[in-house]
Amino acid sequence: MSERTEPRTFTARWVFSVSGPPLPNGTVTVRGEHIEAVLPHGARTPDEDVGNAAIIPGLVNPHTHLDLSGARGQIPPTDADHFTDWLRGVIGYRRTRTPEQTQSDTRTGLAECLRHGTTLIGDIASEGASWDALAGAPTRATVFREFIGLGSERAAVAMTTAEAITKSLPQTPNCRVGFSPHAPYSVHHALLAKVTELARLHRLPVAVHLAESPGEIELLQRHSGPFRTFLQNLGIWHADALSKSPDAWITRRLRRAPDLYIHANYLTPTPRIPKNGSIVYCPRTHAAFGHAPHPFREFLARSVRVCLGTDSLASNPDLDVLSEARFVRAGHPDFPGDQLLRMVTLSGAEALGWADETGTLGAGKSADLVVVPLPNADTRDPHELVLAEHAGDRRTMFRGAWRTATRAREGAEP
Missing domain, CATH: 2.30.40.10 (Urease, subunit C, domain 1)
Structure with missing residues (x-):
């Protein structure tokens, strides 16, 4: 440098x-x-x-999916009650991409982040595929290796993979590894326990998509609704693999630092969020799906850290986290401006574990x-x-x- x-x-x-x-x-x-x-x-x-x-x-974007940067405008967000229809579109899109196209998409999204002034990125990537691009870029990054596996066999394979990764963790001065058990509807409770325990032992950050849609809550509480149909159609419905509620992912599993709870659109502010836990609110993606008002103010009132992210170009017009803050400001003109600026700088750096260096x-x-x-x-x-x-x-x-x-x-x- x-x-x-x-x-x-x-x-x-x-x-x-x-x-x-x-x-x-x-x-x-x-x-x-x-x-x-x-x-x-x-x-x-x-x-x-x-x-x-x-x-x-420097701006901090703690939640992206850079591999979806080629999907801009191709998978229009649905309303909140039909979220699984959008998920089918994302799965279909990913299945059409070659590894070379995925790398190109990742570099496209990365270039957009850099152009907007991002100097720290949290990217969730299947098989950690964005590592090479981010490790060689003029930015700091945490690459969250994504784990998915609701069936016991796939979950066992994912657990073996997680153990292998911790034996030779790659790291550069600007790039670190994190783990991301994807979401309550896509991760066996045993896989969640294993991945988060490994993360605790090796002091790795954990990012989880949590309470993102009403259908997710219905699935966990009653084993019914659109997510059950979605999982059955994919051939991966396993009722005994599910946790009981979003709160269980916090109160029973993720007691380590730092933890990122992505979206949390329908997470009540009652769970005791660990001291180094963070809510990552993605305002324009949240609005695109027509979700109920986000409880970010309630979390802040309880001294829970909240930071802003962009999610991906499959649901957002760009990867500019300052535009997320401006969007919140337009909808909440009484919300303090100094808090908003903190949410796209220091709060994001704290959430990702980089606050000693930047933010x-x-x-x-x-x-x-x-x-x-x-x-x-x-x-x-x-x-x-x-x-x-x-x-x-x-x-x-x-x-x-x-x-x-x-x-x-x-x-x-x-």
């Missing part, structure tokens, strides 16, 4: 460290790959003024930042400027080096 050793100081109309109050015309000083100082206006003479813009921490602007942190153009307007709360829809290209620094357009495109090239 950056080989420069002399300090460089940048200023902007606003500097948002996330760990402290916004600084009007503040400065960020970078030395090599790290931030040396974040100071108020006048404390240091800047080397570069980026103008009418905000300097914010805020501060001395000693990695120099991961985004320059976001601002509208020509004044407002009492400067967060409103960052959260306003506004055109303009963003500039991204990762580990002290500016990403060029060519470098960002590397995510889409073999």
Whole structure:
């Protein structure tokens, strides 16, 4: 990454460290790959003024499926009651893709994440297929190896695979492994127990799709509804393999750190979420399926961490996590802007276990930042400027080096 050793100081109309109050015309000083100082206006003479813009921490997208990036517009989301129809479309799409096409789709999605200013990604991938693309890209990432197996035989194979992975865990300075037992309707309870126990022993993050649709709740509570028909049609209906409720996945199984509960659209705020557990809310995907209002505010009121993700291009228009925050702001204008900015930076970094390195602007942190153009307007709360829809290209620094357009495109090239 950056080989420069002399300090460089940048200023902007606003500097948002996330760990402290916004600084009007503040400065960020970078030395090599790290931030040396974040100071108020006048404390240091800047080397570069980026103008009418905000300097914010690098964006964090804790939930993606990069392999579905080729499905943009091909699998329109259904209403919430027909969610399994959309799942059939996703399964059908994946079955048509060759390994080469899947890798191309992954690189396409990665390039889009980089272009929007993402510097930390959580990607769920079958067989960990996105590892090579992410490990070689100018971003941090956690690649969640996905496990699926409701029948006892397939679950046993998946358990053997999980054990094998933990014997030779790949890791780079920018890329780590996680585990993802997919969802309550697709994972045998014994497989869930095995995968999460291995994750605990090896301190790996776990990501689970949980309480995503009303049909999932009906399946677990009464063994009926559209998910039963869906599983029967696939030939994988095994009633004795199911957990009893979404809450059981939290209170009985996933007591380790960190855990990511993806979507949680219909998860009541009553379960005791572990201290290092996180709800990952994907606002525009949630809206596309017409789900009931998300309980993110109730979780926050209970001091549960909530961060924002994009899900995939099979259900979302793009992979821009800042647009997710702007979408929430449009629907909840009374929700504090500083919390929203935290939800796409520090909260995501905490959820993925990277908060010591990134997620805020501060001395000693990695120099991961985004320059976001601002509208020509004044407002009492400067967060409103960052959260306003506004055109303009963003500039991204990762580990002290500016990403060029060519470098960002590397995510889409073999």
